[in-house]
Amino acid sequence: MSNKTRVRFAPAPTGFLHIGSARSALFNWLYARHTGGVLVLRIEDTNEALKRDEFIDAITGPLQWLGLDWDEGPFFQSERTQLYSEAVEQLVESGQAYYCDLSREQVNELCEAQGLPAGYHGFSRDKGLPDGEGTVIRFRAPDEGTTVIDDVIRGRVEFENAHIEDFVIRRSDGSSGFLVANAVDDHDMGITHVVRGEDMLSTTPKVVMLWQALGFGDTPTYAHLPLLVNEQRKKLSKRKDDVSLGEFRRRGYMPEAMLNHLALLGWGPPDEVEVRPVAEIIELFDLENVTKGAAFFDVKKLDSINAEYVRAQDLDTFISDAEPYLTAADTPWPAKNYSAEVFARLASEVQQRVATHADTTDFVDWVFNDEISYDEKSWAKGIVKAKLVPEILAGVIERFATCDWEAETLADTVRAVGDDLGARSQVPVRVAVTGRNFGIPLWDGLVALGREQTIVRLQATLGRL
RNA sequence: GCCCCCAUCGUCCAGCGGCCUAGGACGCCUGCCUUUCACGCAGGUAACACGGGUUCAAAUCCCGUUGGGGGUACCA
Numbered sequence: 001m002s003n004k005t006r007v008r009f010a011p012a013p014t015g016f017l018h019i020g021s022a023r024s025a026l027f028n029w030l031y032a033r034h035t036g037g038v039l040v041l042r043i044e045d046t047n048e049a050l051k052r053d054e055f056i057d058a059i060t061g062p063l064q065w066l067g068l069d070w071d072e073g074p075f076f077q078s079e080r081t082q083l084y085s086e087a088v089e090q091l092v093e094s095g096q097a098y099y100c101d102l103s104r105e106q107v108n109e110l111c112e113a114q115g116l117p118a119g120y121h122g123f124s125r126d127k128g129l130p131d132g133e134g135t136v137i138r139f140r141a142p143d144e145g146t147t148v149i150d151d152v153i154r155g156r157v158e159f160e161n162a163h164i165e166d167f168v169i170r171r172s173d174g175s176s177g178f179l180v181a182n183a184v185d186d187h188d189m190g191i192t193h194v195v196r197g198e199d200m201l202s203t204t205p206k207v208v209m210l211w212q213a214l215g216f217g218d219t220p221t222y223a224h225l226p227l228l229v230n231e232q233r234k235k236l237s238k239r240k241d242d243v244s245l246g247e248f249r250r251r252g253y254m255p256e257a258m259l260n261h262l263a264l265l266g267w268g269p270p271d272e273v274e275v276r277p278v279a280e281i282i283e284l285f286d287l288e289n290v291t292k293g294a295a296f297f298d299v300k301k302l303d304s305i306n307a308e309y310v311r312a313q314d315l316d317t318f319i320s321d322a323e324p325y326l327t328a329a330d331t332p333w334p335a336k337n338y339s340a341e342v343f344a345r346l347a348s349e350v351q352q353r354v355a356t357h358a359d360t361t362d363f364v365d366w367v368f369n370d371e372i373s374y375d376e377k378s379w380a381k382g383i384v385k386a387k388l389v390p391e392i393l394a395g396v397i398e399r400f401a402t403c404d405w406e407a408e409t410l411a412d413t414v415r416a417v418g419d420d421l422g423a424r425s426q427v428p429v430r431v432a433v434t435g436r437n438f439g440i441p442l443w444d445g446l447v448a449l450g451r452e453q454t455i456v457r458l459q460a461t462l463g464r465l
Numbered sequence: 466g467c468c469c470c471c472a473u474c475g476u477c478c479a480g481c482g483g484c485c486u487a488g489g490a491c492g493c494c495u496g497c498c499u500u501u502c503a504c505g506c507a508g509g510u511a512a513c514a515c516g517g518g519u520u521c522a523a524a525u526c527c528c529g530u531u532g533g534g535g536g537u538a539c540c541a
Contacts, residue, residue: 010541011541012540044541046540047541104539117466117467119537157469157470158469159468160468163469163537164468165537171539177540177541178541179541181541198469198535199534199536200535200536201470201535201536202470202536202537203536226470227470227535229533229534233534235534235535261477264478265477265478266477267478268490269478269479270479271489272489273489273490274491291477292470292472293471293472294471294533294534294535295476295477295478297477298492300491300492301476301490301491302491303491304490304491305491307503307504311504352503353503353504382501414500423500424501426500426501427500427501427502434501436502438501438503439502439503440503
């Protein structure tokens with residue numbers, strides 16, 4: 001094997017991929033690409049309950065969406081159990097592991113009876129118990145010395161061996177635990193750098209102990225990434241936090257923007273240019289520059305980055321990316337009202353204003369919907385607080401009845417009405433016709449809406465005053 | 466409880482002993498542009514957790530305190 005960098009992304013298939021895992025995958029990928037190395041995808045399904053096919057797509061789908069490709073795998077730990085069993089066997093034979101028939105409850109009782117703090121305390125260590133039903137195998141963790149992790153991000157981290165109890169490496173159902181699988185696979189797959197979340201830092205000495213006990217030689221280099229946290233500064237949780245990558249995709253975020261934002265969580269380019277092509281991120285990325293402190297995933301920032309990516313699209317791409325949201329089943333307007341031609345005329349103005357493609361509907365709903373609803377704030381600001389509104393609306397209605405129904409004329413007409421009255425006429429008209437006091441330029445939309453419908457809305461508003 | 470990690474604007478990142486009266490981005494606020502909004506442009510608000518050292522010099526190094534987080538399973 002060459003001296004190429006080999007990293008791995010090794011998620012447990014526990015449902016949808018969340019942004020924390022995606023960030024780990026991304027940093028592994030960036031490092032692999034930056035160094036011209038290899039990214040291995042490994043599914044850690046050592047637990048019987050995790051071996052479910054539908055969970056695999058939940059991992060690979062989002063990775064592909066983000067554009068994170070892997071070079072080897074996916075490998076499934078559930079298909080490699082023989083290797084783990086052999087390793088466990090080797091440890092038992094060499095006296096570095098032993099059988100134990102104590103249940104968790106029994107362990108707790110023993111602790112209490114002997115006045116010991118909670119923990120295992122090697123109760124069965126020297127009993128020479130045989131294998132049997134309900135028996136587990138525990139690793140004989142060294143009692144003295146320290147296990148040192150030279151972490152690329154955190155520096156030297158020391159664990160006193162005395163603090164590490166004899167942990168289970170084979171469960172009572174005969175399956176091997178994740179720690180052995182981890183050591184065996186990282187060794188077998190020639191992993192040179194283990195890049196993962198900081199929540200794994202505490203288990204690292206256990207894996208290192210196994211690694212040494214199995215005679216694997218030098219361990220990989222470790223790099224523990226800062227955690228992604230929620231507003232309460234707690235590790236992101238699937239249950240409590242809004243973290244599904246698929247959900248962000250559904251909400252219309254672009255994968256490039258998501259990737260860009262994720263890359264900025266725990267890392268920053270030396271030149272402080274944040275929004276940039278992935279090729280440049282790869283070029284500039286390095287594990288050495290990864291931050292130590294936990295980072296909060298701020299959707300506001302994502303919105304801003306996404307908006308920048310959207311604005312940078314060429315018009316046709318923007319239109320085709322927005323199209324699914326405009327023709328979805330849940331649009332605010334009846335499907336039959338939608339016109340791709342009309343949208344195409346309004347698209348460039350919409351593109352400048354949306355944060356995501358999904359937002360597109362908010363800017364054109366008034367054109368395609370039969371009726372509008374007035375936004376409360378807009379009504380207050382654009383109608384209640386504006387002056388001469390009845391006069392403006394009446395004036396516009398009168399002239400709209402007969403003027404050319406063409407964008408420039410409509411703009412001039414509204415302006416003229418305002419000028420004649422010495423008032424600002426656009427906002428009241430805008431609220432009357434769209435329901436809001438902000439949005440794309442009115443005129444092309446009005447052309448599409450039609451003279452009749454426009455006048456109906458202006459009169460309806462006048463009627464409400 | 467025990468073990469481990471972390472600590473610069475509200476948020477994300479820069480700073481790796483002097484260039485820092487701490488820089489950029491997002492957010493927020495103001496102005497310009499524009500008879501809407503947005504974009505763009507010009508400004509503004511806002512941070513080195515605290516206490517001791519070390520040093521001619523500390524946001525940067527060391528120790529402690531406080532605060533936050535992670536781990537403590539026959540989950541990964």
